[in-house]
Amino acid sequence: MNIKQIGISAGILALLGVLCAIGIPLLLSDGHAPGADHSNLTGSMKSGSTTNLTYTLSAAFPSTPETVVLYRVVEPEITTELVSAMAEKMGLEGTIRESHDQILLSDDPYSLEVHTRSGRVALIDLPRWMNPNGNDLPENLPSDDEAVGIATRYLEKTGLMPPGAVISGIEHPRIVEYDENGEEVGIAFEDVQVSYSRTIDGRLVVGSKLTVEIGDGGDILNIYKLWRDCTPEKEIAVIPPQEAFEELKAAGVAADTEGQTVVITGIEPGYYEAPAMDEPAYLIPVYIFTGEVRDGTAKTPFVRYIPACPDLREEIPAVK
Numbered sequence: 209m210n211i212k213q214i215g216i217s218a219g220i221l222a223l224l225g226v227l228c229a230i231g232i233p234l235l236l237s238d239g240h241a242p243g244a245d246h247s248n249l250t251g252s253m254k255s256g257s258t259t260n261l262t263y264t265l266s267a268a269f270p271s272t273p274e275t276v277v278l279y280r281v282v283e284p285e286i287t288t289e290l291v292s293a294m295a296e297k298m299g300l301e302g303t304i305r306e307s308h309d310q311i312l313l314s315d316d317p318y319s320l321e322v323h324t325r326s327g328r329v330a331l332i333d334l335p336r337w338m339n340p341n342g343n344d345l346p347e348n349l350p351s352d353d354e355a356v357g358i359a360t361r362y363l364e365k366t367g368l369m370p371p372g373a374v375i376s377g378i379e380h381p382r383i384v385e386y387d388e389n390g391e392e393v394g395i396a397f398e399d400v401q402v403s404y405s406r407t408i409d410g411r412l413v414v415g416s417k418l419t420v421e422i423g424d425g426g427d428i429l430n431i432y433k434l435w436r437d438c439t440p441e442k443e444i445a446v447i448p449p450q451e452a453f454e455e456l457k458a459a460g461v462a463a464d465t466e467g468q469t470v471v472i473t474g475i476e477p478g479y480y481e482a483p484a485m486d487e488p489a490y491l492i493p494v495y496i497f498t499g500e501v502r503d504g505t506a507k508t509p510f511v512r513y514i515p516a517c518p519d520l521r522e523e524i525p526a527v528k
Contacts, residue, residue: 210379214338215386262469263457269449272477276446276516277409279438279479279491284327286311291322297366298331328484329368331431336423338430340383340396344423352378355400359420362428370435373418376405381421399423399430406435408479414496414513415481434484438491446516449475452495456514461501474498480513480524492523 288304291311295302302315306324313320321330336344350358356375363369382398399421406416421430447455453472461470476496482488493516501508515521 210377212379212381214381214383260468261457261460263453264469264471265453267472267474269453270475270477272446272449274445275443276411276477276493277440278442278444278493278517279408280441281488281490282437282439284324284437286322286324286327291320294322294329294366294368295320323484325487326434326484327436329431329433331428333423333427333429336427336429337399337421338381338383338397340385343425344397344399344429345395346380346382346398348424349380349398349400350422350426352400354426355402355422358422358426358428359402362420363418363431368418368431368433370406370418370433373404373406373435375402377403379403408438408491412476412478412496413481413491414478414494414511415483434481436481436488436491441490444493444517444519446493447518449477449495452514452516453497456497456512459512459514461499461510461512462508469502470499471502472497472499477516478513480515482523488523490520490523492520493517494524 288306288311291313292304295304295313295315298318298320300313300315300318300320302313305312309324311322311324317333317335319330319332319334322328335341349355355378360369360375363373379401380398381401383396384392385394385396387393400423401419401421404418406413406418415434416436417432417434419430419432420428423429453475456472474497476498478494478496479491480494481491494513495516497512497514499510501510513524515524
């Protein structure tokens, strides 16, 4: 079980509730949501440092074909009728409205947002999700196994479960309360987050995201889905992983000081799906490099995506 903690002092609990209520719609509108998969560690070959870094391989290069299938993204057809039908399956009522490439519906306490260009779906319980309250606490949560069942049944009932989705992780995002001396005095919020991963042709699709967060009594507090449809277009040539490793070294990884060691612990062929606000033409074939930047006893994990097809390098954004 993984736990994400956000520390807050007792004196700002009330303020945090206000900030959450204001900030969450902005968070959803730019296509981001909490998660513990590769998508929140996005890397590329354009960023980082190459200054006096030593690269070490502790993972074998995978055996890969000379070509892979290039998948074209299918533009979704998001209509008010579709969103209304989705809301009905969720048990929501309310008036549909359109705003900034999104179709929205509010039914207190829930807000439903569907992005028309990417098909991204975001459902949130505004008063409760990532907001300190007296209900969503560790002692009131379902077990991890129960949460998986609740999430899967809800996705299937509402038509949000995509074909081939596989459970990839369970986390417990929480807000921890500290006193003025920095001592932990309690938990102000916690839920169970169930994540699903996507593969195409046996390759992980990084960037595709489906999470369900469950609170007290099995209530759904948050759903985030970015999972564009795609169709095979053609076979394209790809570089071998050894060449991708050389490109990674040339580009570098984020490093605070000189003389650090970069240890590559995993190399995996995959595809990259762009964030919700982008308008990609394809799912981009990539090599997924995972590893650590080591400096003495400190170890900083990283994930970098190196395009496997040179012609598509510009489709992978630089890390900011």
